[in-house]
Amino acid sequence: MASPTVTRPVDAVTCLTVFVFLLLAIESRYVIGPLGGAGAPAQVVAVGAFGWWVCHQLQRPHAPPPALQPVRFALIAFALTLLVSYAFAMSRPIDGAESSTATLGMISLAGWMGVALLAHDGITNRGRLDQIVRRLVIGAALIGLLGVAQFFAQDALIRGFTIPGLRANLPLSDLATRSGFARPAATALHPIEFGAILTTVLPLAVATLRDSASDRKLIPALSLMAISLGIIVSGSRSALLCAVIGLLVLVATWSVRARIAVGIAMVALTAVVAMIIPGMIGSLTGLFTGFGQDGSVKSRTDSYVLVGEFVERAPWFGRGFSTFLPSYRILDNQYLLLVIEVGSVGLAAFLILLGTAFVVSWRNGRSAIRSADRNLSQALAGAVAAAALGLGTYDGLSFPTATGVLFLVLGITGALRRLVRENDLEHAASDPVPHVRTAPS
Structure with missing residues (x-):
């Protein structure tokens, strides 16, 4: 008699996997x-x-044991400031x-919190x-590959694809260019968003x-290569800066040999990029040497x-x-936009x-x-730092898409802190001998 097939019940990671797939695969x-x-x-x-999380909290047979969860606290505090701002706007x-856009913003907020x-x-x-981290990495690698293909083909490559049951609420624009090179966006709305992801x-x-x-x-090696190439061909100055910041935070605790590698x-x-794409390195260098003549920089400062x-x-x-619509002005700085829309309290909460997410991850990385x-x-910690820098551009x-990735990372940050603490407490209870930590090789 054949043994019954064991199926994994649907859990949070199943839901988050579906979210990642839909977020990255569908424009x-x-x-x-x-x-x-x-x-x-x-x-x-x-x-x-979000509805699932709320129902779970309401159906708990008893309150969870008291434990400080700083990321969850910061998430809820940020959501509350946006709700207060919405109430002021409607009054x-x-x-x-x-x-209409304010109401859509509240729906988006529910999704981010969810x-x-x-x-x-x-x-x-x-x-x-x-598993969810690996799936997020593979998803980013696939859109990185699509971006590389768009760069070399100088075409969006997805114009002819339609999805039954869905309609486009925005037209698909042609690829932007910079210094004679195409700027891909993959399934994102803009090359900057593509680079931020x-x-x-x-x-x-x-x-x-x-x-x-x-x-x-x-x-994992192919995924890393696809993501790296996608960042390069995005033609985004902010993407290059964010990549450097993210890597600097990541390698801060590594050994000297690992940093050299x-x-x-x-x-x-x-x-390799210089050989395959002549002129690309010069174009990227020009992004940082021509600040004074860059219209996008002047627009931000003005x-x-x-x-x-x-x-x-x-x-x-x-x-x-x-409520500050793009037709009024495009600020190209999320922090400036937040201080207009949700004030100093909302900006401080964000x-x-x-x-909080950065400090929690950094302390986890050390302890x-x-x-x-x-x-x-x-x-x-590197991911949060890179995203935070990017939001200033x-x-x-x-x-x-980029916002969905950011809030998923924030949630994973809190989850890892909780799991690490549980594991360390179990280890301390089973092994009274102090554990000596060594630097990563």
């Missing part, structure tokens, strides 16, 4: 028709994840366009956490490769006076999240959220007993 301009702007498939799953005279909180509280063990995942790709068994390094790998990659005028009118909770925990914690929360 965010495609929506479920009747739902309009709120109907991107990934967002529908994310909002469902003042507001036109239809702003009211992904982050489900990851934070729903990942039950380290094996499942590693890849630079956020880059440190996780490095950690995944380092922690893989010697006979299972092929896929990373330096050699970067030099080798630069040499916005400071305008921002000050709006902040004076509503300094504490702003004019309402998602900065505290990013800072965890297992080397795999230290490596992944440091990678998460574009209106990041207006781009759903």
Whole structure:
């Protein structure tokens, strides 16, 4: 008699995997028709994840034991500031366009909280956490490959694809160019968002490769290469800066030999790119030597006076999240946009959220007993740092794919802290002999 097939029950990682697939595989301009702007498939799953998390909290037979969860606390505090800002916006005279986008902003907020909180509280063990990290890395690698293909083909390559049941609420634009090179976006809305996704995942790709068994390094190595090439061909100055910051945070605790190996790998990659794509290195160098003549830089700095005028009118909770429309002005700086929309309180809450996730991961990277925990914690700190820097160069929360990746990373950060503490407590209880930690090789 054949043994029954063992099936894994649907858990948080199953839901998050579906979210990652829909987020990265389907352009965010495609929506479920009747739902309009709120109907991107990934967002529908994310909002469902929020409902799942809320139901689970309400159905608990008893309260969980008291434990400080700083990332969860910061997430909820940030959400509350946005809700207060929304209430203030709805209480003042507001036109239809702003009211509609503000409501869509609250739906997006529910999705961000759903992904982050489900990851934070729903990942039950380290094996499942590693699985969602690997799947996120592979997903980023695949859109990196698509971006590389778009770069060489000088075509979006996805124009003819349609998805039954979905409609496009935005037209697919042609590829942008810079210094004569195409700027791919893969399934993202803009090359900057494409670069932001890849630079956020880059440190996780490095950690995944380092922690893989010697006979299972092929896929992680190919994923890392695809992500790295995608960052280069994105033609984004902010992507290059964010990649450097993320890697610097990641290797901060590594041995000198490991840092030298990373330096050699970067030099080798630069040499390969110089041979395969003549003129590319000069184009990338020009991004940093022509600041004074760069119109995008001037546009950002010229916005400071305008921002000050709006902040004076509503300094504490702003004019309402998602109410400063792109038709008014594109600031290309999420922090400036936040201080207008949610005021100094909302901006502080967001900065505290990013800072909390970074500090939690950094401390995990220094104190965890297992080397795999230290490596992944440091990678998460690098991912948060890269994303935080990137948000200063574009209106990041207006781009759903990069924002979805960011909040998933924030949730994983909190989950890893919880799992590491549980593991270290179990280890301390079973092994009274102090464990001597060594620096990563």
